[in-house]
Amino acid sequence: MKQGEARYIAVIMGGTCGERDVSLETGVCVVRNLREAGHKVLPVCIHPDGQWEVAGDSGDDPGGWFVGKSSPALEIASDLASAGIECVFNGLHGPGGEDGTIQGFLRFVGLPFTGPDVAPAALTMDKALTKAVLMNAGIRTPRGFSFPPTAAEEPPGALRAWVEEISAEMGFPWIVKPNCLGSSVGIELFRNAEELLGQVEEKECRWRPVSGLCGSGFLIEEVIGGRELTCGVLEVGREGAVSLPPIEIRPVTSEFFDYEAKYTPGATEEICPAPLDETTSAAVAEMALRVHHLFHCDPLSRTDMFLDAAGDLVVLEVNTLPGMTATSLIPQSALEAGFDLPDLFDKLTRHGIAREAMRKAVETP
Known part of the structure; x- marks a missing residue:
């Protein structure tokens, strides 16, 4: 096209x-x-x-x-x-x-x-900072704690005491993820303190977050039950930001949407559009737009969230540079909305050119 x-x-x-x-x-x-x-x-x-x-x-x-x-x-x-x-x-x-x-x-x-531009990219890549901004805006997000990047170097007794202190406030299971990585790299589920503490000592696995090999630290979060959803927002035309059809993510071979589930064929069922009633679908779209504007994600974002048992939305994170392969989530929802890949990538490119021209016009004396 x-x-x-x-x-x-x-x-x-x-x-x-x-x-x-x-x-x-x-x-x-x-x-x-x-x-x-x-x-x-x-x-x-x-x-x-x-x-x-x-x-x-x-x-x-x-x-x-x-x-x-x-x-x-x-x-x-x-x-x-x-x-x-x-x-x-x-x-x-x-x-x-x-x-x-x-x-x-x-x-x-x-x-x-x-x-994204410089500031939105830097902010949304940091999961702990993203969580703080969401909470400040009154948007529900999983409870979480920052895990120090030097965790593997802590004296065993001190680390155990820290884990026990956190577990007294937020019971297991925990999701542990690198603070500044995407693509579900390094995400792991821990059911008790012994699993986590034992993993800290394992140095041979490069991307396991608690191996102490991620310099940006880690995020420990409570596990949210319910339906996992994601919703994209595209902001490239005169109509401004528009939400794309939401997708429901159902891992088939794992308990959650980890790296293997995301990139192994057949490991996850991705349903687009998500089978939601009209009210819930509108709420998901509204939440995605709200998060998109909150972080100034222009021109594209994808907000991951859960729909819990009570029917409330819980935002996990926002992605400003989501995967763009033919089977990635944003291309799937864009196609459902009427944008094929040549059209989508063309629009993103022309937007980048126009944005820079506008910036120069504003900043030039």
């Missing part, structure tokens, strides 16, 4: 964190669909060492895009600007990609970009 004037777009993918593989899948999907929309597209990869590489062969086979000829980030970004790149489609996930880092860097070198 071609949408007006063709643009020259760089799609950045990869990254240095544990969400690299998900980002590469997003990047490949975005490149293909932006080309289908009629744009000239240049794939760009951030390697695990932080070096950047521009695709030497940008044909349809992603296997030939990147051959290891990388250079420092500033050098590549400057080359992109000089080459006439009009927008960078941000296909990164996790630290470095959705925490304000890449946004600030691209702003510094003068390249328009898709996704």
Whole structure:
């Protein structure tokens, strides 16, 4: 689906964190669909060492895009600007990609970009800060406590006392998740203190949050029963922010929506639109819009929440750079709303260009 004037777009993918593989899948999907929309597209990869590489062969086979000829980030970004790149489609996930880092860097070198601006990205990537903002706004969110990033280094007696103190206020089971990771990386369920304390001593598993290997700390939350829902909001047209059809998430092979459930085919049933009555569906959409505006998520967000047994909504978190593969949640709900992937990615790109033009017009004396 071609949408007006063709643009020259760089799609950045990869990254240095544990969400690299998900980002590469997003990047490949975005490149293909932006080309289908009629744009000239240049794939760009951030390697695990932080070096950047521009695709030497940008044909349809992603296997030939990147051959290891990388250079420092500033050098590549400057080359992109000089080459006439009009927008960078941000296909990164996790630290470095959705925490304000890449946004600030691209702003510094003068390249328009898709996704959230610097401040919303930095705030929503921090789950503890997000929870504090939600609570301050009167939005219900699971009870939780911050778990220190140096947990594995604490004397065993001190750590046990801390866990027992928290468990006296908030009984088990607990969900423990890295404070600044996405894609459900590292989320684990613990039914008692002994499970958690035993896990702290295990260093061999890289992404288990309580192994002490996540420098941003961890979040311990109560388990909320009920139906798991997610609802996207898209803000790219004159009509302003609009909610997308909500999705119900039903894990099939696990107790909750962890990394394996999210990315293993058949491990989760994702129902779009969610089978909700009209009143509840409207409440979910209203909550997603409220959270979107609260965090200034322009142009896109996806709010995860539970519908508990009493019929109340409990917000877990908000995602400002959700996955963008063909089977990801936002593309599913966008398709239900009438946006195919070329159309969706085209709109996000044009929004990024227009936003930067507006910012420059306002800030230029």
